[in-house]
Amino acid sequence: MDKKTQHTEALKRVEQELKKCVKCGACRANCPAFSAFQREPAVARGKVALAQHILKGDIGLDDQTYLNMSKCLLCGSCVEKCPNEVPTDEIVIAAREALAEQRGLTTFHQAVGRVIKNRRMMTFGAFAASILGPLFFRKVPQTSGLRLRFPLPFIGNTRHIPGIARKPFLDRHPEVIPGEPGKPRIVFFVGCMTNFVYTEIGEAALALFRHLGCTVIIPKDQQCCGLPGMSGGDLQTVRELAERNLAALERHQADYVMTACATCGGALHKFYPAVVGRRNPELAARLKAIAEKTVDAAQLLQQLGLHPEETGAGEALRITYHDPCHLRTRAITRQPRELLTATPGVELAEMEGADRCCGLGGTFNVYHYGSSMAINEAKSRAIMASGASVVATGCPGCMMQLSDGLKQHGQKTRVMHTLELLARNLRR
Amino acid sequence: MIDARIIDKLKEIVGPDNVAAEIQDLLCYGYDATQMEFLPDAVVHPADTAEVAAVMKLANQERFPVFPRGAGSGFSGGALPKGGGIVLVTTRLNRILRIDTENLIAEVEPGVVTEQFQQEVEKLGLFYPPDPASLKFSTLGGNVAENAGGPRCVKYGVTRDFVMGLEVVLPTGEIIRTGGETYKGVVGYDLTRLLCGSEGTLGVITKIIFKLLPYPEAKKTMLTIFDSIDGAAKAVSTIIGNKIIPTTLEFMDHATLKCVDRRFKMGLPESARAVLLIEVDGDRELIERQAARIQELVKPLGLVECKVAKDAAESEALWKVRRLVSPSLRDVNPDKYNEDIVVPRSKVPDVIRRIEKIQQKYDIPIVNFGHAGDGNIHVNVMIDKEVAGQQEKAHEAIREVFRAALDLGGTMSGEHGVGLSKAPYIPLELSPVQIATMQAVKHALDPNNILNPGKMFPA
Numbered sequence: 102m103d104k105k106t107q108h109t110e111a112l113k114r115v116e117q118e119l120k121k122c123v124k125c126g127a128c129r130a131n132c133p134a135f136s137a138f139q140r141e142p143a144v145a146r147g148k149v150a151l152a153q154h155i156l157k158g159d160i161g162l163d164d165q166t167y168l169n170m171s172k173c174l175l176c177g178s179c180v181e182k183c184p185n186e187v188p189t190d191e192i193v194i195a196a197r198e199a200l201a202e203q204r205g206l207t208t209f210h211q212a213v214g215r216v217i218k219n220r221r222m223m224t225f226g227a228f229a230a231s232i233l234g235p236l237f238f239r240k241v242p243q244t245s246g247l248r249l250r251f252p253l254p255f256i257g258n259t260r261h262i263p264g265i266a267r268k269p270f271l272d273r274h275p276e277v278i279p280g281e282p283g284k285p286r287i288v289f290f291v292g293c294m295t296n297f298v299y300t301e302i303g304e305a306a307l308a309l310f311r312h313l314g315c316t317v318i319i320p321k322d323q324q325c326c327g328l329p330g331m332s333g334g335d336l337q338t339v340r341e342l343a344e345r346n347l348a349a350l351e352r353h354q355a356d357y358v359m360t361a362c363a364t365c366g367g368a369l370h371k372f373y374p375a376v377v378g379r380r381n382p383e384l385a386a387r388l389k390a391i392a393e394k395t396v397d398a399a400q401l402l403q404q405l406g407l408h409p410e411e412t413g414a415g416e417a418l419r420i421t422y423h424d425p426c427h428l429r430t431r432a433i434t435r436q437p438r439e440l441l442t443a444t445p446g447v448e449l450a451e452m453e454g455a456d457r458c459c460g461l462g463g464t465f466n467v468y469h470y471g472s473s474m475a476i477n478e479a480k481s482r483a484i485m486a487s488g489a490s491v492v493a494t495g496c497p498g499c500m501m502q503l504s505d506g507l508k509q510h511g512q513k514t515r516v517m518h519t520l521e522l523l524a525r526n527l528r529r
Numbered sequence: 530m531i532d533a534r535i536i537d538k539l540k541e542i543v544g545p546d547n548v549a550a551e552i553q554d555l556l557c558y559g560y561d562a563t564q565m566e567f568l569p570d571a572v573v574h575p576a577d578t579a580e581v582a583a584v585m586k587l588a589n590q591e592r593f594p595v596f597p598r599g600a601g602s603g604f605s606g607g608a609l610p611k612g613g614g615i616v617l618v619t620t621r622l623n624r625i626l627r628i629d630t631e632n633l634i635a636e637v638e639p640g641v642v643t644e645q646f647q648q649e650v651e652k653l654g655l656f657y658p659p660d661p662a663s664l665k666f667s668t669l670g671g672n673v674a675e676n677a678g679g680p681r682c683v684k685y686g687v688t689r690d691f692v693m694g695l696e697v698v699l700p701t702g703e704i705i706r707t708g709g710e711t712y713k714g715v716v717g718y719d720l721t722r723l724l725c726g727s728e729g730t731l732g733v734i735t736k737i738i739f740k741l742l743p744y745p746e747a748k749k750t751m752l753t754i755f756d757s758i759d760g761a762a763k764a765v766s767t768i769i770g771n772k773i774i775p776t777t778l779e780f781m782d783h784a785t786l787k788c789v790d791r792r793f794k795m796g797l798p799e800s801a802r803a804v805l806l807i808e809v810d811g812d813r814e815l816i817e818r819q820a821a822r823i824q825e826l827v828k829p830l831g832l833v834e835c836k837v838a839k840d841a842a843e844s845e846a847l848w849k850v851r852r853l854v855s856p857s858l859r860d861v862n863p864d865k866y867n868e869d870i871v872v873p874r875s876k877v878p879d880v881i882r883r884i885e886k887i888q889q890k891y892d893i894p895i896v897n898f899g900h901a902g903d904g905n906i907h908v909n910v911m912i913d914k915e916v917a918g919q920q921e922k923a924h925e926a927i928r929e930v931f932r933a934a935l936d937l938g939g940t941m942s943g944e945h946g947v948g949l950s951k952a953p954y955i956p957l958e959l960s961p962v963q964i965a966t967m968q969a970v971k972h973a974l975d976p977n978n979i980l981n982p983g984k985m986f987p988a
Binding site: 120121123124125126127128129130139140141142146147150151154159160165166169184185186 | 549551552553554556557558560561562564600601602620621642644663665666667855856859863
């Protein structure tokens, strides 16, 4: 392999991290991709080894590398449990960036990049989809989900997809919603899934923080966090989005940057400083400053002393809770549970393996739909075994995946965001 | 050695999806926790005993080496394909075949992950005690082949003590059963014990019958902090001398504590020089008595503090100190040689003193922790491989550490095995006649030297 023709700059940036791996195999216990593929190239240790061999010039940035590096959900489970704290998620992103540099982006990721960089296009697309949806999708009886009438590229017709909101969340509210003086000022980073699909999460967040007297700022110029691009190695797009988001978030004086999407939170809190900051050192200080202000909605609600007795009381429900990877790896597991168990009418029945990945992994689900659903299978079964009629979680991505899995099992279990349950008693 | 024709024959045996010869697959089956790397010619994933046997027969016909592998988490290179050949991965043989609650036994396939097996038997109120640090990912087949240990061995013994019988594919491809389902059994040689710890050189384990115990009613965890290593070491022999056998007696020296504290701020007292993590289990009343007695016994030995866990959460917090050792060590130096010598319990202070001298002589940090209750100390020689000369120095230091253990009536390895990494040192411990005897066994079972060649004995 000719090293000179290989675009390995991205991997060189993580060379020191690669050295930390001692190949102990601990990642085999926690990796959802390994649980599906059962082969070493799918596990963190294998990917680290392959990255090392790319740098040595033993293997190239070829189809095989592309396939092996695609077998990762960027869930961070391996990092969390690694005795040497090897950031394999960042290594995989670097490998995907190197692959994109070497081979160009795939058609799918080119399209992803174009869409996520252009919110107006997304808004128009969402509007069109909400009108034209019935042509392509049929409603799944007794659920709010849709199913394709015929297969399209990347989307089979057995998959359940949530419906699209007629009016995006960002178009519904003024930019600044003033609260009581002396109460915290919060910038709400909404995220695409909440903006276009699960707008009820945004409404619940707004209602809860207004209930606490907070000033909520929803910057109109906020963009996609960029994680879909990052997972395809499109770091150019991610950098652009990060810069635009920095500008949007920095424009307001605020105590916190709040997210109700685990993935967006993971992007702002972890991937921006770690991945974008490493690649673009000139942005590092600003990215770090935003990361330090970023909090998850449930985490912040608890910190600010929300009383779910007042806001969440409602019909008696047996619920179970799923830990989104990008909350769990930030040690946000206790807060949502404590808030939910304090909510009148809510009874929390823990499922087995609540901390295991749902299998979505962003674009992993598109490339490896079968494996994604194989990972999801244990999750669906655990939810059913818990006897809960509602599964709560803190990530719209997980919500989509959990619904898909449960509906394919013919289940009527509702999938809700933690905030929706906490805000049952608030007028929205 | 392995050409397309052989690859095709392997594919006929295990199916095309279960033979890999792509360079990237080969690279991912050539390493283990020793960080050595060798490239195999193919990786084969059989599904059952018959497929393993067919692969071994083919290997004998065609004369290519076969390297059995479980999770590949070994510390001595036992699964590494040095010299090339095929890696035979046993992780598809991953069924728990039965758990017999009347006879307290279980039969499993080798690819079952240790912790998963423990969880399944615990659901039935039963107990499989061996607990190697890798139990969340290592396989039972690998545990048996390496005769794995763990903290609980003080009271319960090592993997070997729980193996009652095996199904094994011999290096020549015949299938045999050893031992059985009865506690007693004296007919013929004890091949079960010969195969436990044989490091994949004498046969491929395809089924294991384990002995199980009732799950203990309760456990109690204590963290005892001493102002000297001698005090901690004396505590070990005092406790056991007073006829109390704790489940675990984990030891951490001053260097280890400093590492952990620097990174994780455990808030250990200034005067702490050594720590013992002590756990007792069994009948609730008995362990309360034992715990009280242990505290009484260790008090006069320079005890600085004794923390007793009141519940499972507090117990987990105490264990955390021990679990944080591994990630903390990197702060000393990026690379480590992790040795696992054993000495008679009473000789633990002597061996620690000898290691201190070795450390001064070679001027490389050596961090000691481990299972003091059975005299098994993990000696971590911390170096930076990128600094010229450090590797050589480390090897010399390790040789002296081994000599110290042997001088005190111990052994070079209690858990990790010989494999590749300790093979050069074998003559320190075993006489030429001992080695020849072992090699005669190997030759009798594996006349063509097919199975895991180049391991255990110096080339």
